[in-house]
Amino acid sequence: MRAGGSEQRLSAASPDPDDRYFTMEGKEVFWHAVQRMAESARTTLGSAGLTVEDVDWLVGHQANSRILRSLAGELGIPSGRSLTNIDRVGNTAAASIPLALADAHAEGRLRAGQRVLLTAFGGGLTWGSALLTWPDIECVP
Numbered sequence: 001m002r003a004g005g006s007e008q009r010l011s012a013a014s015p016d017p018d019d020r021y022f023t024m025e026g027k028e029v030f031w032h033a034v035q036r037m038a039e040s041a042r043t044t045l046g047s048a049g050l051t052v053e054d055v056d057w058l059v060g061h062q063a064n065s066r067i068l069r070s071l072a073g074e075l076g077i078p079s080g081r082s083l084t085n086i087d088r089v090g091n092t093a094a095a096s097i098p099l100a101l102a103d104a105h106a107e108g109r110l111r112a113g114q115r116v117l118l119t120a121f122g123g124g125l126t127w128g129s130a131l132l133t134w135p136d137i138e139c140v141p
Helices: 026-047 065-075 093-106
Strands: 057-060 115-122 126-133
Touching: 026 065, 026 115, 026 126, 057 065, 057 093, 093 115
Parallel strands: 057 115
Antiparallel strands: 115 126
16 A cells, blocks of 8 residues: 555645555465465474374465465365355455354364364465364354
C-alpha cells in the first residue's frame, strides 16, 4: 500500500486514490506461502521426531484451495488427509484453521489420539506451524 506506507508517507497532499489499496505480487506470494508453510511444517515435525507419515491430518490456512493442494503436494500428504472447508465457507482469515477443525470434529472425521499438523501463512508475510494430538472432547451441537 503506497499511500500511508513506507513508500509514500502521509502528508497534507492527497495521494492518488488507487495508492490507498493493498497490492501484491500474487505469484510470488503464492510461492512463498507454499514454501514457508511446508518448511515450517517440516521443522515442527522434525522437532517432534516425526515425519509426514506420522500425521493423520493436515490443516493449512484456508486462503485458497490452490495453496492447500500445492502445500499437500509439497509435503507429500495425500489430499484425503487434508481438512478443508474453503469450498463451503470461503477465506475466513485468521479463523480458517479453527473453523476447519470444528467442522471436521462435528462431522466425526477427527478422533481422539489423531495427530493434526496445523500450518499458516499470513498477510504480513508471517508463518508458523503446530502439531497437536486431537483430544477426547464432546461435540456440542
